[in-house]
Every structure is written in structure tokens, then in C-alpha cells.
Amino acid sequence: MKLKTVLPLVLFLLITLSSNLLSQEMNAEAKQLLMVGDSLAKAQDYQKAIQTYDQALALSKDYRIYFQKSLAQKKAQDLEGAKASLEECLKLKDDFDAAYNALGIVQFSIGNFQEARINFEKFLTLSNKEETNKSVKKNLSITYYKLSVEEVTKGDTIKAIEYLNKSIEYDNYDATYFSLAKLYAANGEWDKSISAAENALKYKSKITEGGTYFYMGKSYKGKGDIQKAREMFEKSKTDPAFQKAADYELGLLK
Numbered sequence: 001m002k003l004k005t006v007l008p009l010v011l012f013l014l015i016t017l018s019s020n021l022l023s024q025e026m027n028a029e030a031k032q033l034l035m036v037g038d039s040l041a042k043a044q045d046y047q048k049a050i051q052t053y054d055q056a057l058a059l060s061k062d063y064r065i066y067f068q069k070s071l072a073q074k075k076a077q078d079l080e081g082a083k084a085s086l087e088e089c090l091k092l093k094d095d096f097d098a099a100y101n102a103l104g105i106v107q108f109s110i111g112n113f114q115e116a117r118i119n120f121e122k123f124l125t126l127s128n129k130e131e132t133n134k135s136v137k138k139n140l141s142i143t144y145y146k147l148s149v150e151e152v153t154k155g156d157t158i159k160a161i162e163y164l165n166k167s168i169e170y171d172n173y174d175a176t177y178f179s180l181a182k183l184y185a186a187n188g189e190w191d192k193s194i195s196a197a198e199n200a201l202k203y204k205s206k207i208t209e210g211g212t213y214f215y216m217g218k219s220y221k222g223k224g225d226i227q228k229a230r231e232m233f234e235k236s237k238t239d240p241a242f243q244k245a246a247d248y249e250l251g252l253l254k
């Protein structure tokens with residue numbers, strides 16, 4: 001999935017952030033160029049904004065200029081450039097919480113999920129912004145889910161389950177619960193699978209119900225509760241993606 005449809009982005013409005021940043025001392029000419037760059041970015045002229053930020057940086061290697069430049073680079077789909085700018089920003093000010101959040105988002109977009117995790121968690125150690133912290137926790141939940149997918153691909157289901165359980169520490173992400181239901185069922189941990197499936201349904205946002213009912217059916221079957229297994233498989237087969245598998249399981253129950 002693309003980042004814009006997965007992560008609740010927590011980027012700061014350029015104009016609002018820059019006004020807060022400019023309350024601090026900065027070279028006067030660089031400050032003027034920064035403000036011009038912000039205006040260009042607000043007008044979605046990102047390439048000219050980036051050029052203007054570079055002119056400002058030629059006068060002053062200021063962390064605030066690097067930060068604003070990174071936002072414009074991300075908007076221009078230059079993720080590697082945004083990453084480099086944020087890394088320079090943090091070299092100059094290693095306690096700048098917004099930069100860790102922005103770098104986490106960029107790293108996630110690139111597919112560097114471990115690096116994204118590290119930066120989101122660093123942000124939480126620095127930030128006292130309640131609403132932003134809540135959004136970053138959602139980001140972390142999804143990031144841990146993505147890490148679990150990588151581990152499943154490697155065949156390490158134990159590590160995958162570990163990451164999934166970390167995911168739900170930060171947010172009730174429905175795909176995380178669904179994955180737990182599937183992996184626990186594969187491990188024969190029937191009660192854990194059923195509990196995870198129930199939570200997947202409780203917090204359902206993007207997942208379909210068919211798969212969730214299917215793994216509930218598998219788990220009830222494993223527990224020896226044939227009546228409940230049949231009920232779950234009947235619900236599952238209304239989902240075209242699981243109809244064939246559910247019918248097969250129902251056939252085995254006869």
C-alpha cells in the first residue's frame with residue numbers, strides 16, 4: 001500500500017511552522033529567503049521553493065531551513081533528498097522532535113521500516129504534543145505491522161508475532177489483529193487466534209470479514225467446537241476470496 005493511504009500523515013503546515021521557527025535568531029537574508037521559500041511551497045511550486053531554500057542554506061546552515069526544504073522535497077516526491085535534508089537538520093539540532101517524525105514518515109515511504117520505527121519512537125521521547133503523539137503512535141502501529149510482514153516473508157513467524165504484538169501496543173490496527181489470528185491459527189494457538197480475530201472484527205476498518213471468520217473457523221475446528229467452526233465457515237464463504245476455502249473446510253466437517 002502507498003503511504004498516503006496507510007499512514008495518517010503528521011506533517012506540519014509550512015506557514016504555521018515557519019512562523020514559529022522564525023521567532024528564533026537567524027541570518028536576516030537567510031530568513032527572508034526562507035520566508036520566500038515557504039510562500040513558494042505553500043503555492044505548491046516545490047522546485048522553486050527548494051532552489052530558494054538552497055540559496056538560504058548557502059548563507060546559513062540552519063536546521064530550520066533544512067527542515068522546510070525537506071518538506072518541499074517530500075511534496076516533490078524526492079524522498080531521498082528529503083531524507084538527506086532531515087539528516088542534516090538533525091545533525092544541527094538533535095532534539096528537534098518534528099524532524100524525527102518527518103524522517104520517520106520519509107523512511108516509511110522509502111520502505112525502510114526499521115529506520116521509520118526508530119525515528120517515530122525517538123519523536124515520542126521528545127514530544128509533549130498530545131494530539132501529534134496519538135497520530136505518531138498510529139504510524140508506529142502500522143510500521144510494526146509492516147515489519148511483521150517482512151518477517152513472515154523471511155519465514156520467521158515468531159519475530160512476526162513479536163512485531164504484531166508491539167503494533168497493538170500503539171494502536172488497534174485491524175490488519176495487525178487479522179495477521180495475529182492467521183499466525184496463531186497456523187501455530188495451533190486456538191484461543192489466541194479467536195481473540196485476535198474478534199478484535200479484528202471489532203476494529204475493522206480496511207480488512208474484509210471473510211478472512212477473519214475463516215481463521216476463527218479454523219481455530220474453533222482445532223478446539224473441537226464443530227458447531228462454531230461451521231458457523232464461522234458459513235460466514236466466511238460469503239466473501240468471494242474465501243468462498244472456495246470455506247466450502248472445502250465445510251466439506252471436511254460433514
